[in-house]
Amino acid sequence: MAAPEEQMAALSVADGAPAAAAEGGKPKKEKKPKADKPKQQQGGEGKKKETKLGLTASKEGDFGDWYSQVVVESEMISYYDVSGCYILRPYSFAIWDEIKNWFDARIKELGVQNAYFPLFITEDVLMTEKEHVEGFAPEVAWVTKSGSSELDRPIAIRPTSETVMYPYYAQWIRSHRDLPLRLNQWTNVVRWEFKHPTPFIRSREFLWQEGHTVFATKEEADTEVYQILDLYRRVYEELLAVPVCKGMKSSKEKFAGALYTTSVEAFIPTSGRGVQGATSHCLGQNFSKMFGIEFETEEKTRQHAWQNSWGLTTRTIGVMVMTHGDDKGVVIPPRVAQIQVVVIPIPNSKLRRQCSVVVIPIPNSKLGEEAVKAMLDRADAIAADLKAAGVRVTVDRRDNYTPGWKYNFWELRGVPLRLELGPRDMDSGVAMLARRDNGGKQSCAWGELAAAVPKLLEQQQAEMYAKARAEFDSCIERVTTWDDFMAALERKHMALAPWCDTEESEEEVKRRPPCLAIPLATYLPLLFMCDTEESEEEVKRRSATKDAMGAKTLCIPLEQPDLPEGTPCFVTGAPAKCWALWGRSY
Ligand code: 87F
Numbered sequence: 342m343a344a345p346e347e348q349m350a351a352l353s354v355a356d357g358a359p360a361a362a363a364e365g366g367k368p369k370k371e372k373k374p375k376a377d378k379p380k381q382q383q384g385g386e387g388k389k390k391e392t393k394l395g396l397t398a399s400k401e402g403d404f405g406d407w408y409s410q411v412v413v414e415s416e417m418i419s420y421y422d423v424s425g426c427y428i429l430r431p432y433s434f435a436i437w438d439e440i441k442n443w444f445d446a447r448i449k450e451l452g453v454q455n456a457y458f459p460l461f462i463t464e465d466v467l468m469t470e471k472e473h474v475e476g477f478a479p480e481v482a483w484v485t486k487s488g489s490s491e492l493d494r495p496i497a498i499r500p501t502s503e504t505v506m507y508p509y510y511a512q513w514i515r516s517h518r519d520l521p522l523r524l525n526q527w528t529n530v531v532r533w534e535f536k537h538p539t540p541f542i543r544s545r546e547f548l549w550q551e552g553h554t555v556f557a558t559k560e561e562a563d564t565e566v567y568q569i570l571d572l573y574r575r576v577y578e579e580l581l582a583v584p585v586c587k588g589m590k591s592s593k594e595k596f597a598g599a600l601y602t603t604s605v606e607a608f609i610p611t612s613g614r615g616v617q618g619a620t621s622h623c624l625g626q627n628f629s630k631m632f633g634i635e636f637e638t639e640e641k642t643r644q645h646a647w648q649n650s651w652g653l654t655t656r657t658i659g660v661m662v663m664t665h666g667d668d669k670g671v672v673i674p675p676r677v678a679q680i681q682v683v684v685i686p687i688p689n690s691k692l693r694r695q696c697s698v699v700v701i702p703i704p705n706s707k708l709g710e711e712a713v714k715a716m717l718d719r720a721d722a723i724a725a726d727l728k729a730a731g732v733r734v735t736v737d738r739r740d741n742y743t744p745g746w747k748y749n750f751w752e753l754r755g756v757p758l759r760l761e762l763g764p765r766d767m768d769s770g771v772a773m774l775a776r777r778d779n780g781g782k783q784s785c786a787w788g789e790l791a792a793a794v795p796k797l798l799e800q801q802q803a804e805m806y807a808k809a810r811a812e813f814d815s816c817i818e819r820v821t822t823w824d825d826f827m828a829a830l831e832r833k834h835m836a837l838a839p840w841c842d843t844e845e846s847e848e849e850v851k852r853r854p855p856c857l858a859i860p861l862a863t864y865l866p867l868l869f870m871c872d873t874e875e876s877e878e879e880v881k882r883r884s885a886t887k888d889a890m891g892a893k894t895l896c897i898p899l900e901q902p903d904l905p906e907g908t909p910c911f912v913t914g915a916p917a918k919c920w921a922l923w924g925r926s927y
Contacts, residue, residue, distance in 0.1 A: 371538055373420045374410045391742060394749040399668050404611050408539070412662060415671045415754050418540045425538035425545035429655065432754065433541075435679035436658050437548060440576055441527060444550065444653065447572050451565070453523040453552060458505045460528075462497040469631060470504050473598035480532040482545075498531045503598070503650065506553050507632040514555060514646060516637045521561060523554040541659025542616065542927055549654035555634060555646045559625070562647040566603055566623045569651045573605045573619040576653060581661040582674040582806040583607055584813040585618050586922060588896025593847045599650075600625030606895045606922065609663045610816050613833025615895040615924040616660055621651040664809055665778070670753035672778055674805050675798035682727060682734040682794060683751045684772075686720045687744045687763040688713045708764055720762050723772065723790060730791040732798070752777060757801055758794065778805050817922070819902070826911055826923065830892055835924035837898070839917030841910035847894060849912055850923075895922045 396414060398406035412418040417433035429437065445455070461484070467474060474481070483495040499505055506524070514522060531546045538544055552569065556562045570587055577583040585605040595602035599622035607618045629635065629645040638644050665672040675681050688708045708716065720736045727734040737747050744761070751759055761773040771784045774794070778801050785793050818829035819837045829836040840846070897919050910917045 371420075371424055372405060372409050374406070374413045391746045394746065394753055396668060396670065396753075400611055400666060407666075407668075408663060411666050411671055411753075412540045412659075417658070417662070417671070420540075423545070425534060425543075427540045427544055429548070432679060433658055436661070436673070436677045437655055439677040440580060440653075440657055441550070443580060444572060444576055445525075445527075447575075448525055448552065448569075451523070451568060452521070453525050453554070455526060456524045457526050457528070458502055458509075460499055462499055462505055464494055464497065466504050466508060467497050469508075470598065470628075473596075474504075476597060477532075480534060482531045482533045499528075500530055500532045501650075501652075502526065502528075502530075502551055502553065503628060507628055507634060510553075510555055510646075511633045511635075514634055514636050517557050517639055520555060520557045520636060520646065523552070523565075525550055525552040539659065539927070541655055541657075541662070543656075547654050547656070549652050552649070552651045554649045555629070556648070557636065557638070557644070557646065559623075559647045562623050562625075562649050565649050566601075566621045566651075569621040569649075570603045570605065570619075573621065573651075573653055576657065577605060577607060577618055577660070578806060580674070580676050581657060581664075582676075582802055582809055583618075583660055583664045584806065584810040586813075586896060586898050587900075588898045588922065590620075590896055591842065591844075591847060591894040591921065593844045594894055594896075596620065596622050598622075598624060598627055600627065603899075604896055607660045607664070608813055608816055608835060608924065609660070609927075610812050610833070611663065613816075613830075613925060615835060615922075615926040616656070617895075617926070618657070618660060619651070619653040622649060624648040624650055665805060666755070669749070671755035672805070673755035673757060675757040675802045678755070678757050679733060680735050680754075680756050681732050681798055682758045682760055683747075683756045684720045684724050684734065684736040684760045684762060685744055685747050685751075686713075686716045686736070686738070687761055688716060689744075712764070712767070716762060716764070716767055719767065719787070723760065723762070723787060726787075726791045727794055730795055732794055757798060760790075760794075776801060819920075821908070821911055823911055830890060830923075830925065835895065835922055836892075837902070837920050837922050838911040839904060839908045840894070840897075840919055840921040841913050841915040842897070842918040842921070843913070843915075846910060846912040846915075850892060890925065892923050892925050895924050895926060897921050 394414075396407060396410045398410050400407045412433075413420065415432065416430050419428040419430060421428055449455075467481070477500060481500055482498045484498065485492055485495045510522060513519065527548070527550050529546055529548050530551075534543055534545055536543060554562070554565060556565070574585055574587055577585045585607050587605055588603065590596075590602040590604055602620055602622045604620045605618040607616045608614070609616060624647075626645040626647060628648050634646045634648070635643050636646055661674070661677070662671050665674065673679075717736075717738060720738070724734045724736050737751070739747070742750070748759065755777055757777050759775040759777070761775065763773070766772050766784075770788075771786050772790065773782060773784050774797065775782045776797075783797075816834045817837050818825070818832075818834050820826045820829055821839060826836045826838055898921075901920050904917060904920060906916075908917045909915065
């Protein structure tokens with residue numbers, strides 16, 4: 342038996358075919374937040390020192406740093422020593438569990454069943470789909486060794502499972518009676534991305550569900566594409582309180598193997614970037630022809646089946662954090678929050694609204710032992726009531742932190758509601774409820790909490806969505822000319838523009854020279870600059886605006902405004918066929 346380290350398979354990343362296995366390329370250097378700070382230290386002279394909690398970067402000021410800090414400090418993510426891979430800690434995995442449970446129940450209602458297919462793909466099978474894999478080939482990771490011996494044939498790690506599943510679909514499907522076949526799996530996939538990695542948003546390994554379904558008719562397939570798309574919309578809007586736009590991908594942006602691709606598109610106002618939330622593809626008969634998925638019809642003829650595939654990933658969590666988070670930390674919508682209410686007993690009234698990092702004992706203001714016990718018992722009783730009402734609640738009983746420190750701690754983690762219980766509340770039988778999403782406070786009698794809290798959580802959920810929706814909508818500018826399109830992007834907005842729906846025009850947007858892509862006033866002086874190295878640098882620096890621009894179609898929204906006949910395309914001037922949503926994107 343080989344030594345354990347020899348049994349470990351080695352991973353290499355191939356650029357194209359595995360035979361040409363190359364050294365794994367490095368993505369741009371990842372911005373990791375500073376190492377975890379020690380959580381608490383003892384200070385001298387009777388003072389107990391608590392560590393400072395919180396973020397040093399601001400969301401508006403330095404979005405990138407803010408995001409890396411917030412996902413780490415809230416204990417959602419730990420960075421890992423393989424670049425582009427992250428540990429999903431329980432606090433974020435709980436959100437994934439909520440999404441998973443919700444979506445899983447809905448697709449089962451539709452008749453989808455769960456299954457599991459292997460992680461590994463032989464080269465031969467992967468290449469069955471050569472045409473579509475080609476563009477993705479550099480992202481495929483290969484196992485080339487077992488211990489110190491080379492494998493006879495390298496084995497790919499699934500970046501998606503069409504090629505894993507469809508050969509078996511071809512075996513299982515014989516007759517129209519075997520249809521529809523609707524399978525889904527909850528798995529990890531690996532895509533060796535070279536673009537800058539970002540926790541949740543772009544990682545080299547991520548979790549997702551992938552649905553792969555087979556129908557006898559195109560109509561059934563079409564229906565499902567939109568049913569799934571609407572479930573994706575609901576995951577974002579109803580669970581994560583993140584507004585999205587449902588749409589059709591342009592022919593350039595659709596999955597190459599698909600007849601058409603639909604998606605839900607979210608938008609991060611702070612960065613001015615769109616982000617594809619999930620995709621639902623109609624594969625038509627492309628794959629059934631490639632893999633021989635045929636069935637005998639009732640009329641005894643043979644026909645290629647119609648297929649769909651659809652996927653939703655842990656990117657959802659990143660979009661949620663980016664949408665709702667603030668300078669105090671993450672803000673988690675109640676429906677997906679692992680902890681919806683934190684009860685904080687405040688045995689020392691003077692500390693009630695104190696946010697100090699140092700506890701200075703104030704001898705006369707402390708409650709006696711019995712009063713503290715009564716308060717903690719009351720906190721437990723309230724928590725039990727809330728739990729019985731279906732609320733996910735915890736009591737922060739730690740006696741080595743000030744209430745102020747605890748407030749910061751739970752704010753950083755985005756717990757939707759804080760329930761404060763102070764000495765005066767003990768006398769009057771009430772508790773104070775503080776909302777994480779808008780800072781609002783209200784007091785509530787103990788006996789009414791079990792009814793009021795679930796309502797308040799739902800209200801918060803609705804208001805978080807309404808706020809995000811208003812902001813999303815305000816970031817869409819309806820434009821009809823190139824100049825207005827550029828101006829919208831310059832304002833970090835999306836542009837909804839009349840479009841001729843051709844690949845060439847989408848290419849053209851990417852190709853437009855800097856003089857057309859950046860305002861003339863910025864570009865003109867560059868033309869007259871003297872012939873020095875500095876000026877060249879300056880030209881590069883300023884022209885970078887053009888590269889950074891990189892706007893593309895996010896989608897062609899399913900809901901289309903009126904398009905009067907003859908409206909010209911904002912790029913080519915040819916008659917527009919639709920309104921398309923454009924923007925920079927992740
Ligand atoms: C990366 C490497 C190899 C995306 C890849 O969207 C192959 C691929 O086929 C690849 N990245 N894709 C397209 C995935 C299509 C489709 N698969 C099922 C989905 C949803 C779930």
